[in-house]
Amino acid sequence: MLTARLELRRPVLADAAAVLRIHQDRLACEHNPGDMIATRTQAVERCQGWIEHWERYGFGYWVLRRRGSEHVIGFCGVKVVRLHDEPVLNLFYRLEPAAWGSxxxxxxxxxxxxxxxxxxxxxxxxxxxxxxASARVAAGAGLRRAEHLDTPGEDGPDWIWSL
Structure with a gap:
């Protein structure tokens, strides 16, 4: 999938190096330290989980690169999770800090x-x-705060934004 400046593609196991690089960056995971990983094995497992989600549902997390570049700058997508015992698509976006603010x-x-x-x-x-910054991205995409859905999360309160 192409946008004006990005190429989004399905993950492959070779993306484990980028998964590790971005998910071991303390700044990239500052608000979700539970997402941090430290080893290549953990990166391969995370990448494999993303691939399996694609195989099961036909959608998932995408790998992000600037058009014309091979350098992975982050990940964005949706996956099926449960919120208050109901299936929902959790929107995820994490970019390397060098790509922030643009x-x-x-x-x-x-x-x-x-x-x-x-x-x-x-x-x-x-x-x-x-x-x-994450709230600004969610709001800019048309999601709105849904306080009645807020939950405790692994790393603290999860404020829920809903489309």
């Missing part, structure tokens, strides 16, 4: 939501209260 996360999210809207599940984003 609107690339919003561009990737818009592309992903264009595909996700055809799925039979509601789309939500779980955002930590202090993660102002």
């Amino acid at each position: 609107g690339l996360a919003g561009e990737a999210v818009a592309a992903v939501l264009g595909v996700a809207r055809s799925e039979p599940y509601p789309v939500i984003a779980r955002v930590r209260p202090a993660n102002v």
